[in-house]
Amino acid sequence: MTDTAREAAYVAVDWGTSSFRLWLIGRDGNVVAERRSGEGMTTAARTGFAAVLESHLAAVAAPAGLPVLICGMAGAKQGWVEAGYLDTPAALADIPAAAVRVPGSKADIRILPGLAQRDAAAPDVMRGEETQLLGAASALGGGDHLVCMPGTHSKWVRLSGSRVAGFSTFMTGELFEAIARHTILSHSIADAGAISGDNAAFRAAVARMVENPALATSQLFSVRAGALIAGLSPEDAKARLSGTLIGLEIAGALSLVAEGTPVALVVSGGLGALYKEALSAAGLSATVIDADTAVRNGLAAGARALWSL
Amino acid sequence: MTDTAREAAYVAVDWGTSSFRLWLIGRDGNVVAERRSGEGMTTAARTGFAAVLESHLAAVAAPAGLPVLICGMAGAKQGWVEAGYLDTPAALADIPAAAVRVPGSKADIRILPGLAQRDAAAPDVMRGEETQLLGAASALGGGDHLVCMPGTHSKWVRLSGSRVAGFSTFMTGELFEAIARHTILSHSIADAGAISGDNAAFRAAVARMVENPALATSQLFSVRAGALIAGLSPEDAKARLSGTLIGLEIAGALSLVAEGTPVALVVSGGLGALYKEALSAAGLSATVIDADTAVRNGLAAGARALWSL
Numbered sequence: 241m242t243d244t245a246r247e248a249a250y251v252a253v254d255w256g257t258s259s260f261r262l263w264l265i266g267r268d269g270n271v272v273a274e275r276r277s278g279e280g281m282t283t284a285a286r287t288g289f290a291a292v293l294e295s296h297l298a299a300v301a302a303p304a305g306l307p308v309l310i311c312g313m314a315g316a317k318q319g320w321v322e323a324g325y326l327d328t329p330a331a332l333a334d335i336p337a338a339a340v341r342v343p344g345s346k347a348d349i350r351i352l353p354g355l356a357q358r359d360a361a362a363p364d365v366m367r368g369e370e371t372q373l374l375g376a377a378s379a380l381g382g383g384d385h386l387v388c389m390p391g392t393h394s395k396w397v398r399l400s401g402s403r404v405a406g407f408s409t410f411m412t413g414e415l416f417e418a419i420a421r422h423t424i425l426s427h428s429i430a431d432a433g434a435i436s437g438d439n440a441a442f443r444a445a446v447a448r449m450v451e452n453p454a455l456a457t458s459q460l461f462s463v464r465a466g467a468l469i470a471g472l473s474p475e476d477a478k479a480r481l482s483g484t485l486i487g488l489e490i491a492g493a494l495s496l497v498a499e500g501t502p503v504a505l506v507v508s509g510g511l512g513a514l515y516k517e518a519l520s521a522a523g524l525s526a527t528v529i530d531a532d533t534a535v536r537n538g539l540a541a542g543a544r545a546l547w548s549l
Numbered sequence: 550m551t552d553t554a555r556e557a558a559y560v561a562v563d564w565g566t567s568s569f570r571l572w573l574i575g576r577d578g579n580v581v582a583e584r585r586s587g588e589g590m591t592t593a594a595r596t597g598f599a600a601v602l603e604s605h606l607a608a609v610a611a612p613a614g615l616p617v618l619i620c621g622m623a624g625a626k627q628g629w630v631e632a633g634y635l636d637t638p639a640a641l642a643d644i645p646a647a648a649v650r651v652p653g654s655k656a657d658i659r660i661l662p663g664l665a666q667r668d669a670a671a672p673d674v675m676r677g678e679e680t681q682l683l684g685a686a687s688a689l690g691g692g693d694h695l696v697c698m699p700g701t702h703s704k705w706v707r708l709s710g711s712r713v714a715g716f717s718t719f720m721t722g723e724l725f726e727a728i729a730r731h732t733i734l735s736h737s738i739a740d741a742g743a744i745s746g747d748n749a750a751f752r753a754a755v756a757r758m759v760e761n762p763a764l765a766t767s768q769l770f771s772v773r774a775g776a777l778i779a780g781l782s783p784e785d786a787k788a789r790l791s792g793t794l795i796g797l798e799i800a801g802a803l804s805l806v807a808e809g810t811p812v813a814l815v816v817s818g819g820l821g822a823l824y825k826e827a828l829s830a831a832g833l834s835a836t837v838i839d840a841d842t843a844v845r846n847g848l849a850a851g852a853r854a855l856w857s858l
Binding site: 317325356357358360361362363364365393408409410411412414415417418419421422423424444448452453454455456457458459460461462465466468469470472485488489491492494495496 | 626634665666669670672673674702717719720721723726728730732733753757761762763764767768769775778779781800801803805
């Protein structure tokens, strides 16, 4: 028996729409081995979820029968086994017990549920972010917090202590792609490179949205008009598009909380710098929490609750 | 010589991006003959603007040398002859004199300019709608008006008497197409048919945007979430998407005028009913002016000013 096999306590998996991440966690809570791949739900729905998991468990030489805790889209209706939703308002501590066991496996494999907000005017769902929240909440302390989790579908969560009071999903990342590729703005953006948060056009677009969000789709057209009559560069055009969508999201999230509510940003990679600058342009500063660490901490909290590890 | 040839005074052309409309106008101001085709700027840029115009003049047996007044995208940089812009604030009566003559033709063919708003924070342009405004303004009387011209790129114009104080373009129609086709909402909308303005989901989406426009991109995601957890039908999903974008546009336009400013809707076809219902859901009623008539009246006003017809 190798050291790895002796040390391993459980396996943690973050299984998103287009990404798969697995960590073999030791008895001391440390990461023994890690795997990352593009075999997200979309791929695994074709090739088989069990087979994808098995191949990665074999690659890290995980001992047979080790418990596996999964969060994310593997629990969606079109995923591996549907893990349903906890309804808001929800206590984060109640998430692990609502995990669903994958049938037909000798090992104890469970998938954590998502959160659902069953509000007729603002129905909403999340799947995966609830586990990041579970891992991040302890770093925030008590009281009310507004937690921003940027991405294709950015989530803004209203936390009251370790309870999710409510949340709102903004389609920011997906709208950016659809607008940049499939509207007349594509001509103005052309081959612009990555956006820098300190771009003045980006910050101005954010600030204008916080001031008057109703003008969002007009400010989008100003990307085109600015290129036509005001010499707006492709870089600034792209920055104005991004700043408009991110600024609108910030304005929307702020409209649902009391002024002065502390903001936390749970993010990894390049989006973090962009959102920090956007929040600053909106007159806010945020506690930054690494999203990768948060999801691993959330899975660890789940594993401890489920298996007394 | 036929009666038509004897009676004809000038030719009016509305030349859009994807549509071409021509009217042969008699000395008494009536329409002698009409042509409609899909040979808009996009097509004519390939096949030749002069050839497209000639073929339609021949089809209505227009006498040689008749003056022709054109508005719309034929005057864009990528059109036939660039007709530039009048800068706002602009008097509508100044539009005809700024028309540009097409060189190399025996007939007097002129293209009307667009309007440009050279405002660093809100640069904007229109081309074609200024002629509708010229034709619609006389029906509105004096004082301040907010004029809505719905479409792919909806224009909301702030008129002060017959002067354009400013305007805002909202990308409503184009965003609707891009979002319905190229985002996750496409699954929720599926094969839904045409939206009816009296759909409750449409009216509710408009009203919520007027109340809190900052939540626009979250309300868009609620189309998906509503389909997932609240049984939102494809028809209601499509209606909510449309109501969100139209409601946001209304909220934006209203944010720039004094409360109680009279609203006029310049529109033709099915969009008219939808916008009337949207305005009603926002607590507004509007004077409705037919857009086809307005553009013909605008071209007639231009022809009278240019050629004393």
